Amino acid sequence: MGESRIRIGLLGYGTVGSAFVDLLESQKSTILSRTGLELVVTHIAVSDLNKDRPGLDTQTVLTDKPSEVIENNEVDLVVELMGGLLPARDLVKAALEKNKPVITANKELLSKEGKYLFMLAGERNVDLLFEAAVAGGIPLIRVLRESLLGEPVEKIMGIVNGTTNYILSQMEENGMPYSEALLEAQKLGYAESDPTADVSGQDAASKAAIIAMVAFGADVSLDDVLFEGIQNISSADVAFASRAGCAIKLLAMISKHGHELEVQVYPALLPNSHPLSSVRDSFNAVFVEGTAVDSLMLFGRGAGGMPTASAVLGDVIDAALNLSNKTYRGMEDLKEVSLLPSGEQKSAYYVSVQVVDEPGVLATVALVFAKSDISIQTMEQEGMGREAHLVFITHEVEESRLEDALSQLSNLSCVEKLGTVIRVLEA
Amino acid sequence: MGESRIRIGLLGYGTVGSAFVDLLESQKSTILSRTGLELVVTHIAVSDLNKDRPGLDTQTVLTDKPSEVIENNEVDLVVELMGGLLPARDLVKAALEKNKPVITANKELLSKEGKYLFMLAGERNVDLLFEAAVAGGIPLIRVLRESLLGEPVEKIMGIVNGTTNYILSQMEENGMPYSEALLEAQKLGYAESDPTADVSGQDAASKAAIIAMVAFGADVSLDDVLFEGIQNISSADVAFASRAGCAIKLLAMISKHGHELEVQVYPALLPNSHPLSSVRDSFNAVFVEGTAVDSLMLFGRGAGGMPTASAVLGDVIDAALNLSNKTYRGMEDLKEVSLLPSGEQKSAYYVSVQVVDEPGVLATVALVFAKSDISIQTMEQEGMGREAHLVFITHEVEESRLEDALSQLSNLSCVEKLGTVIRVLEA
Numbered sequence: 031m032g033e034s035r036i037r038i039g040l041l042g043y044g045t046v047g048s049a050f051v052d053l054l055e056s057q058k059s060t061i062l063s064r065t066g067l068e069l070v071v072t073h074i075a076v077s078d079l080n081k082d083r084p085g086l087d088t089q090t091v092l093t094d095k096p097s098e099v100i101e102n103n104e105v106d107l108v109v110e111l112m113g114g115l116l117p118a119r120d121l122v123k124a125a126l127e128k129n130k131p132v133i134t135a136n137k138e139l140l141s142k143e144g145k146y147l148f149m150l151a152g153e154r155n156v157d158l159l160f161e162a163a164v165a166g167g168i169p170l171i172r173v174l175r176e177s178l179l180g181e182p183v184e185k186i187m188g189i190v191n192g193t194t195n196y197i198l199s200q201m202e203e204n205g206m207p208y209s210e211a212l213l214e215a216q217k218l219g220y221a222e223s224d225p226t227a228d229v230s231g232q233d234a235a236s237k238a239a240i241i242a243m244v245a246f247g248a249d250v251s252l253d254d255v256l257f258e259g260i261q262n263i264s265s266a267d268v269a270f271a272s273r274a275g276c277a278i279k280l281l282a283m284i285s286k287h288g289h290e291l292e293v294q295v296y297p298a299l300l301p302n303s304h305p306l307s308s309v310r311d312s313f314n315a316v317f318v319e320g321t322a323v324d325s326l327m328l329f330g331r332g333a334g335g336m337p338t339a340s341a342v343l344g345d346v347i348d349a350a351l352n353l354s355n356k357t358y359r360g361m362e363d364l365k366e367v368s369l370l371p372s373g374e375q376k377s378a379y380y381v382s383v384q385v386v387d388e389p390g391v392l393a394t395v396a397l398v399f400a401k402s403d404i405s406i407q408t409m410e411q412e413g414m415g416r417e418a419h420l421v422f423i424t425h426e427v428e429e430s431r432l433e434d435a436l437s438q439l440s441n442l443s444c445v446e447k448l449g450t451v452i453r454v455l456e457a
Numbered sequence: 458m459g460e461s462r463i464r465i466g467l468l469g470y471g472t473v474g475s476a477f478v479d480l481l482e483s484q485k486s487t488i489l490s491r492t493g494l495e496l497v498v499t500h501i502a503v504s505d506l507n508k509d510r511p512g513l514d515t516q517t518v519l520t521d522k523p524s525e526v527i528e529n530n531e532v533d534l535v536v537e538l539m540g541g542l543l544p545a546r547d548l549v550k551a552a553l554e555k556n557k558p559v560i561t562a563n564k565e566l567l568s569k570e571g572k573y574l575f576m577l578a579g580e581r582n583v584d585l586l587f588e589a590a591v592a593g594g595i596p597l598i599r600v601l602r603e604s605l606l607g608e609p610v611e612k613i614m615g616i617v618n619g620t621t622n623y624i625l626s627q628m629e630e631n632g633m634p635y636s637e638a639l640l641e642a643q644k645l646g647y648a649e650s651d652p653t654a655d656v657s658g659q660d661a662a663s664k665a666a667i668i669a670m671v672a673f674g675a676d677v678s679l680d681d682v683l684f685e686g687i688q689n690i691s692s693a694d695v696a697f698a699s700r701a702g703c704a705i706k707l708l709a710m711i712s713k714h715g716h717e718l719e720v721q722v723y724p725a726l727l728p729n730s731h732p733l734s735s736v737r738d739s740f741n742a743v744f745v746e747g748t749a750v751d752s753l754m755l756f757g758r759g760a761g762g763m764p765t766a767s768a769v770l771g772d773v774i775d776a777a778l779n780l781s782n783k784t785y786r787g788m789e790d791l792k793e794v795s796l797l798p799s800g801e802q803k804s805a806y807y808v809s810v811q812v813v814d815e816p817g818v819l820a821t822v823a824l825v826f827a828k829s830d831i832s833i834q835t836m837e838q839e840g841m842g843r844e845a846h847l848v849f850i851t852h853e854v855e856e857s858r859l860e861d862a863l864s865q866l867s868n869l870s871c872v873e874k875l876g877t878v879i880r881v882l883e884a
């Protein structure tokens with residue numbers, strides 16, 4: 031390996047951008063001795079040129095015009111850490127068109143425009159790497175694209191949103207109601223002041239789309255992903271799950287069912303024997319099942335400046351090595367796939383129903399399930415009077431059949447309100 | 458990516474070898490569409506030519522002379538799955554000298570001759586890949602060599618031997634004595650009829666040496682690794698640990714202490730809050746701590762034909778891509794490192810002492826600890842009469858100071874016998 035100097039243009043200098051510059055600076059000599067490559071951030075596009083940035087090398091050129099970084103002939107490789115669809119999309123496109131490898135941590139961009147950008151990178155024979163876009167410091171993308179490239183992957187289940195995992199962990203461990211756990215997450219900086227993208231499941235849905243592209247070569251974008259969030263989960267639901275030997279987790283589920291692919295995000299009751307159920311706090315983890323490799327789980331920090339910068343740096347080194355070897359890591363063309371129609375999916379379900387506390391209610395409710403041919407694994411009555419809940423766990427049933435039964439239930443006079451409906455997964 | 462045909466010569470056709478051939482056969486078209494590469498096993502060296510092998514492609518050339526596979530000009534890439542030091546070493550060396558990339562799952566070979574072979578591969582500009590040598594289907598090596606190449610890794614703790622993890626899990630979950638759990642492991646095929654290599658910690662020590670080379674670029678071989686096994690651990694030790702909120706795990710520990718590197722294998726009490734403590738049965742897992750990435754854990758199948766074949770296939774595809782791109786993934790030259798002298802390491806310890814059950818014993822024993830300036834976190838007396846045990850957990854103490862105290866204890870008339878001494882780690 032000869033020595034060579036790779037000049038990096040960085041777009042965005044927020045939490046991750048500045049962590050990346052610091053990390054690269056501290057690891058420069060290690061990287062040089064391990065790879066023969068000298069990596070230097072020569073240009074940075076920032077939003078405010080007047081801000082004081084005492085830590086930065088005085089040689090680094092700052093600009094508030096990101097396109098100048100892309101165009102500059104002294105930039106060999108572009109790192110996009112601005113986030114958001116625009117102008118990131120046009121900048122990444124412009125960089126690839128100039129045959130410059132791009133590293134990005136932008137889940138929104140890839141979940142919406144991934145197909146086009148992967149194709150463009152392939153046409154230009156350059157790398158488009160994005161480890162940090164899915165699970166922060168967890169090397170999921172590399173493992174899927176490289177280690178498991180020949181593996182018959184069957185299923186991927188991921189806890190890929192740290193905010194919701196933190197909230198659910200607090201609800202379970204400390205019996206907090208949802209609203210209080212959310213407030214706590216906001217105080218700690220895990221949740222934004224408008225937490226919708228996280229708690230609605232949309233953030234996880236972006237990541238599910240990217241995982242489906244990488245693991246199954248599937249032409250899936252964010253719009254194709256059905257997602258449910260955790261906003262309606264009560265501490266009673268979490269407590270019931272706990273008594274039933276389960277944890278409630280928000281899962282990104284990408285799995286093969288014959289020729290159809292399921293790509294969804296939903297909360298689920300997961301038995302304590304499943305490795306994902308013990309993933310606490312804001313940690314992320316992704317569980318992969320393959321025919322040959324059997325079970326594989328990757329666990330770590332899904333967000334945060336430094337863990338994300340670590341993933342970005344891994345990609346930067348890879349792309350820099352490829353650049354100096356005049357090669358790149360291609361991605362297959364994404365194929366159209368049939369997505370599993372949601373109504374046909376079978377699952378066991380947890381169903382909570384708020385009822386009038388009077389004799390005969392259980393029989394009336396049970397009859398609705400029986401007529402819909404839905405068999406019940408367990409039933410429990412919680413609370414009394416106006417707070418009375420019936421809580422059921424069903425055997426496996428198609429979603430559409432369950433929905434039917436639920437709409438019948440909601441018409442019963444003894445039913446005050448339908449509560450939470452959550453899938454129950456096997457170990 | 459153009460299409461090209463890579464011809465694979467396979468050395469060894471046992472459990473992993475035949476699983477590899479089957480897996481490659483089933484994934485051929487997927488690999489072709491994803492990479493443009495046609496991978497074919499053209500030659501296989503077997504030990505017994507007369508054995509019937511109905512599943513094999515009739516085009517595949519079988520030989521009982523492995524060197525013919527290496528020498529053959531129609532073999533582009535060599536997969537070594539024979540195991541053992543010889544003749545594997547000479548065959549791998551010969552293949553590299555003919556500029557052929559080598560994939561190996563041979564931990565013994567790499568833990569003893571890794572430095573020389575990595576250097577040779579570097580001189581010849583070819584890949585020497587070995588994912589399957591350390592943790593079966595778990596992609597640890599790729600993550601260390603690629604994703605974390607720029608990461609300031611501080612510590613790696615691994616459960617890298619499935620046999621001992623199965624035995625310890627059985628002892629914990631079912632209260633089995635060691636001998637019974639070992640028998641159970643042998644019945645299930647997890648342990649060999651002579652289980653020494655596994656239960657003594659030697660197998661894990663080979664893997665620790667390889668991890669030290671890859672993660673820290675350290676010139677460490679099996680001979681440098683101190684290892685202890687699990688043969689002396691009793692079900693009483695495991696039960697005590699459990700009451701103390703810990704699991705006993707056999708750990709490969711590779712960690713930086715200033716300028717010194719610790720590379721050891723030992724059983725340890727690990728608090729239940731540590732992600733490694735919930736790794737059950739024959740599963741393996743490796744926990745990595747880095748300054749930037751924080752905590753990362755990889756979990757999966759550390760052995761078995763198919764999971765190991767999955768790792769081999771990942772490497773084969775990588776080396777084949779590199780071959781067709783005329784590149785390779787180099788490894789830094791291994792550097793001499795100072796290994797932490799074992800006596801200076803500090804740890805808390807679990808110490809079990811079999812004593813005569815008479816008044817004043819505790820005071821006598823406690824005085825020995827006090828005189829050696831070893832402070833005690835907890836003490837418990839177990840059993841009565843001739844079965845009486847005192848069980849201590851100490852605060853942190855240098856190993857040498859503890860050994861001193863232990864030798865004084867063994868000279869006391871009230872001490873029948875020293876029992877188990879096990880490190881206690883923090884979460």
